[in-house]
Amino acid sequence: MTSLDHAAAHSQARKGRLLATPAGLYIVLFFIVPLLIILAYSFATRTATGRTELSGWNLESYDKLFTGLVMRTVWRSFWMAAVTTVMCLIVAYPFAYYLATRAAKVRNVLLVLVMIPFWTNGLIRIFAIRFMLGSDGPISQASESLGFGEFRILFTPTAVVLGMLYSFLTFMILPLYVAIERMDWKLVEAARDLYADGFTAFRKVTLPLTKSGIIAGSILVFVPSFGSYVVPEILGGAKTLLLGSYIARQFGQARNFPFGAALSVVLIVAMLIAVVINQRTEASEL
Amino acid sequence: MAAVELEAVTKRFDNFVAVDNIDLEISDGEFFSLLGPSGCGKTTTLRMIAGFEFPTAGRLSIGGREIGLDPPNKRPVNTVFQNYALFPHMNVLENVMFGLLMQKVPKDQARDAAAKAINSVKLEALLNRKPNQLSGGQQQRVALARALVNEPKVLLLDEPLGALDLKLRQEMQSELKSLHSEVGITFVYVTHDQEEALTMSDRIGVMSEGKLLQVDDPTRIYEHPAKRFVADFIGEINLIEGSVDSSGTVRLGDEVIACASPAPSGSQSVTIALRPESIDLTVENERIGGAMNQIPGIVARRTYFGDSHSYDIETSGGTLSIRRDNRPLNTIFDPGQPVTVSWHPDASNLLED
Numbered sequence A: 001m002t003s004l005d006h007a008a009a010h011s012q013a014r015k016g017r018l019l020a021t022p023a024g025l026y027i028v029l030f031f032i033v034p035l036l037i038i039l040a041y042s043f044a045t046r047t048a049t050g051r052t053e054l055s056g057w058n059l060e061s062y063d064k065l066f067t068g069l070v071m072r073t074v075w076r077s078f079w080m081a082a083v084t085t086v087m088c089l090i091v092a093y094p095f096a097y098y099l100a101t102r103a104a105k106v107r108n109v110l111l112v113l114v115m116i117p118f119w120t121n122g123l124i125r126i127f128a129i130r131f132m133l134g135s136d137g138p139i140s141q142a143s144e145s146l147g148f149g150e151f152r153i154l155f156t157p158t159a160v161v162l163g164m165l166y167s168f169l170t171f172m173i174l175p176l177y178v179a180i181e182r183m184d185w186k187l188v189e190a191a192r193d194l195y196a197d198g199f200t201a202f203r204k205v206t207l208p209l210t211k212s213g214i215i216a217g218s219i220l221v222f223v224p225s226f227g228s229y230v231v232p233e234i235l236g237g238a239k240t241l242l243l244g245s246y247i248a249r250q251f252g253q254a255r256n257f258p259f260g261a262a263l264s265v266v267l268i269v270a271m272l273i274a275v276v277i278n279q280r281t282e283a284s285e286l
Numbered sequence B: 001m002a003a004v005e006l007e008a009v010t011k012r013f014d015n016f017v018a019v020d021n022i023d024l025e026i027s028d029g030e031f032f033s034l035l036g037p038s039g040c041g042k043t044t045t046l047r048m049i050a051g052f053e054f055p056t057a058g059r060l061s062i063g064g065r066e067i068g069l070d071p072p073n074k075r076p077v078n079t080v081f082q083n084y085a086l087f088p089h090m091n092v093l094e095n096v097m098f099g100l101l102m103q104k105v106p107k108d109q110a111r112d113a114a115a116k117a118i119n120s121v122k123l124e125a126l127l128n129r130k131p132n133q134l135s136g137g138q139q140q141r142v143a144l145a146r147a148l149v150n151e152p153k154v155l156l157l158d159e160p161l162g163a164l165d166l167k168l169r170q171e172m173q174s175e176l177k178s179l180h181s182e183v184g185i186t187f188v189y190v191t192h193d194q195e196e197a198l199t200m201s202d203r204i205g206v207m208s209e210g211k212l213l214q215v216d217d218p219t220r221i222y223e224h225p226a227k228r229f230v231a232d233f234i235g236e237i238n239l240i241e242g243s244v245d246s247s248g249t250v251r252l253g254d255e256v257i258a259c260a261s262p263a264p265s266g267s268q269s270v271t272i273a274l275r276p277e278s279i280d281l282t283v284e285n286e287r288i289g290g291a292m293n294q295i296p297g298i299v300a301r302r303t304y305f306g307d308s309h310s311y312d313i314e315t316s317g318g319t320l321s322i323r324r325d326n327r328p329l330n331t332i333f334d335p336g337q338p339v340t341v342s343w344h345p346d347a348s349n350l351l352e353d
């Protein structure tokens, strides 16, 4: 390298750092700082009146995590997020496959159709679902007029899973679509050439080769489902208490900020673990 | 018995005719090459034999059995894909075992057969490597072993050496050739490299724009091309217009010449094809024995190629390009020098368009 090259590389690097500064600032301001605040609160003290004192740091809030109610809530949230993820996968895979195998023109139209509900306010969509599932909604009315009686599903865990399925389906479709779309179809042909029937070729080649999409989509669905707040609030009723609502309650009625913060830390750690898993699998694919 | 037989096979994509009414019979054990420029329909033809595409019209048989709409997994053929298409999530052994396992061969038996096939392409040391840990040449061998381990009736190869560098390509050419005679399987080999086709094949089918123009052994393809396209596509060649009179005598400019075949009756002009290396040059008016064609000419240009000289010779029928080996005693001619151009009648072919 000549000294001129050196200078060029140097100025290039400086330019890179300069360009990255706003992004770095953004991350610090909107992610790191709030995280640190939450972390600090989780060690703070709650006074008898419900005020939070940022002194007398202690682990009390973390102790409270190991009570039955919390464990049950976390477990229920985990379980429902898992069901939602699996259902999303089952619904999204055939669709993403269909999407990825269409001609470019059809594909773009379908992609836009996938994105449109995604651009609509999530709250409105959940209220729409609530109406659909409600006792005077179209499904219930149809079932009543057919003589099956009233359709009771609203305010059940099933309704919550359906709501989350609908809310987060796009997060599953898109990574799956990308993975299937960039797969080398020659490999499927090779499998067929080597005496695999259509389904076996799918199982032995397509599925393993789209693993990255399956994992990415699952994490993108699982993480917001695990901490979801709006959907269970609107569709779940009182019986299905989930982690998201429970945390919100600590900052609301219960006025126990430190405990709410500790619960949030749990949630964040769970998500970090998911992200790390994702990156591990991605790295091992290379 | 024919290993592969195509009868009036046509393949259309929408309105585009990719393969146009091809008749072809490939015999058992033959090394058959499909040769032609990019886009002429070679891959499409191969894909129809493999079962990835179905003919729009015509009949296709493998081993004497019409295969019609059988899916690829029901056909006794295997393919070596252009970019190998090795399964990236499986190691070498698993790749090679795949076809056997799909055919329900017991696992340990499949493993033994796969190991043997891997030995035969000299990759026994790399059994556990993933494809992306192999060089291009090694991937190529895995692809071969993966196909051959199934002992198909027909092995289809789509430009299998296209991605390799020249030296490796030449090495693989001779390896493929000896592999072919060892296993006795019919090879259908697609290439756009004429040299590859000439050196390896028992017979060559030359394609252009979906049509099969000529099917012959390499010697006949090179020395007696039937069509202008075939002559032009393979090697260097002089294509010159000659005239034909009512008695069928062919003239090149003012000179009467004899050709490998009689001129088609009723034609007034013909295209004469003449390879540069089949033409001889001598000093003016030197007598040449035998029934050689001889016409006078003048050296217009000489180009040095190391192993040979190339001359452009002006004759009354047009400019002829001539190649002469660079041997110590060969006369070297200078521009402006009058010469006699001569060749055997068999070397001048009359072409259809």
Ligand SMILES: Nc1ncnc2c1ncn2[C@@H]1O[C@H](COP(=O)(O)OP(=O)(O)OP(=O)(O)O)[C@@H](O)[C@H]1O
Binding pocket: B013, B016, B017, B018, B036, B037, B038, B039, B040, B041, B042, B043, B044, B045, B192
């Ligand atoms: N699925 C398809 N849909 C539409 N046209 C196609 C399709 N497959 C091939 N073609 C067209 O058919 C023609 C022949 O294609 P083919 O792949 O057989 O050519 P080829 O001789 O193998 O060329 P190359 O040497 O470049 O591989 C091309 O013009 C190609 O564009």
Ligand SMILES: [Mg+2]
Binding pocket: B042, B043, B044, B158
């Ligand atoms: Mg091709």
